[in-house]
Amino acid sequence: MDLSCFKAYDLRGRVPDQLNPTLAEKIGRAYVEITGAKKVIVGYDIRLSSPDITEALSSGLMAAGADVYDIGLCGTEQVYFATSHYGMDGGIMVTASHNPKDHNGMKMVGPESRPISSDNGLNDIRDRVLEPFANAPEQGRYETLEVMSAYVDHLLGYIDAGSLKPMTIVCNAGNGGAGLVIDELEQHLPFEFVKVHHQPDGHFPNGVPNPILPENRTATADAVIEHGAAMGIAWDGDYDRCFFFDENGRFIEGYYVVGLLADQFLRKTGGGKVIHDPRLTWNTLDLVKAAGGEAIESKTGHAFIKQRMRDEDAVYGGEMSAHHYFRDFAYCDSGMIPWLLIAERLCQSGQTLSSLIDARIEAYPASGEINRTINDPPKVIAAIEAKYSVGAKSVSFVDGLSVEFDNWRFNLRMSNTEPVVRLNVESRADKALMEEKTEELLQEMDRLNTN
Known part of the structure; x- marks a missing residue:
């Protein structure tokens, strides 16, 4: 059985060769056996394969003796919310977030919505899938659970409604699930929403919802300018990430x-x-x-x-x-x-x-994350460390290599999933210095990569 859909933090793969209902049913059984969960929240995103995979997953959970609480079409954060809010033993979201449209996946949590990843159960679930299963003496029950109203109430608790004033906001759900929540929130807020790519549609007629790609930002930016909006917001498919545009349509890092x-x-x-x-x-x-x-x-x-x-x-x-x-x-x-x-x-x-943002960009100009494909990342990072740690104010290894000087700093780290190195550079109120050091580091990386 192909288990390549199991990643470090979640499951993601192409449907049906890497993830399909047959595998999803076994994953449900394995999840219950490994975690001991008795009550599990299940939700799914707008992908066309999500309902079938969710149904099979639920069958597996119930066959292993767990009760399934199906919250339906939702975002990843609603599974997190429902799992903790209702005191469940765990939750599984069927989603591939911003992956291509023929992919799907799962994000899993335990009690209190604590993440289940490769170092605390996900690898055990993967290994268990390969063994035969027997049905639990008593099948779990299935019921649907309406969480939208409790979730919306919770969201509104973060803000002081009395301080809000009318303004126009562009929201781009990217044909993912975020539009459903905006429609609910809209009734409680004095804002006028300009809705772009608003309807959930797993065919992704406007491309996969991933606003981190520059080519996917134009629709939001254009709508902000056209409608004179105070800001623009765009989400990925399962809306656990949101991206901002200012009133000029500029994308904000x-x-x-x-x-x-x-x-x-x-x-x-x-x-x-x-x-x-x-x-x-x-x-x-x-x-x-x-x-x-x-x-x-x-x-x-x-x-x-x-x-x-x-x-x-x-x-x-x-x-x-x-x-x-x-x-x-x-x-x-x-x-x-x-x-x-x-x-x-x-x-x-x-x-x-x-x-609000300009003053911060001026105070701390940054390169934004720059990715470079490198043949031997550890070698290149070690050589950069040897060169730049001389005379540095501090060198840290919390995540990759961080080197700090009085008026500029950089972080260089390997990707967990691909042979690329990611560079970030910033300075203190000196854009030219930031740009100069970014260029210098990139040239040094290229030189080390070819040697």
Whole structure:
């Protein structure tokens, strides 16, 4: 049996050769045997293969003796929400997020929506799939569960509704599932939504919903300008990531959104801890300190950030990849809470999004993440370390290599999944220096790669 759909954090593969109903049924059985779950939330995204895979998964869960609570078509965060909110033993979301449309996958959590990844059960589930199964003495039950209203109530709890003012917001669901939530939230908010690619459609008539690809941003940016909107928001297919555009239609790097959200959240909580990734840090450190919080660095990746947030009892965690995590959301990532907080900030401050962001870009210009295919990543990173650690203020290995000087710093790390090295460079209020050092590092990497 082909089990190549099992990855480090989740399952993803092509349908039907890497993932299909037959395998999904066995995964359901294995999930129950490995975790011991008795009550499991199941939800699925808009992909055409999702209903069949979900039905087979549910059959497997029930055959192994677990009760299935089907929350239907939803986003990944609704499975997280329902699992923790209703005190379930676990949850499984059938989704391939922003992968090609002939793919599907699963994201799994245990009690309190703690992630299940390769180091805490996912590999055991994979190995168990290969063995024969016997039915449980008592079959599990199946019931549907309506979670949208409780979930929407929870989302609205993050903002002060009385401080909101009418404004126009462009929202691009990319024909994923986010539009269904916007339609529910709309009834409670004074905003006018301009809806782009709004209807859920697993055929993806406008391409796979992945706003991180520059070619997928035009529709949102154009609509912002055409309608004179205060901002634009775009989501990936299962809407656990959201991306922002200012009132000029400019795409905002996720790094600056982390700082803005940390600042807005700490204003509400009056302090607390914020977890961030090590790729770009100075802007976040600056804003968190100014808002009376404490910034703590964690290895990149949702399993690491969520665990560190639990360990530190952090109120918020943010990655520049547009994943934002909230303590009151079971330490999970949400693509809905961030835009609500930023809309609230625009209403409260009377400022434009560009004016909030421009000052930060000026203070800490950044290269954005640059990927390079490298034959021998460890060799190249070691050589860069040897060269640049001379005279450096600090060298850190929390995630890859981070080297800091007085007025610029960089992070260089290997991808977990492909032979590429990812570079991020930032400076203190010196764009020319940032650009010069970025170019210098890229040339050095090219030179080392050919030697």
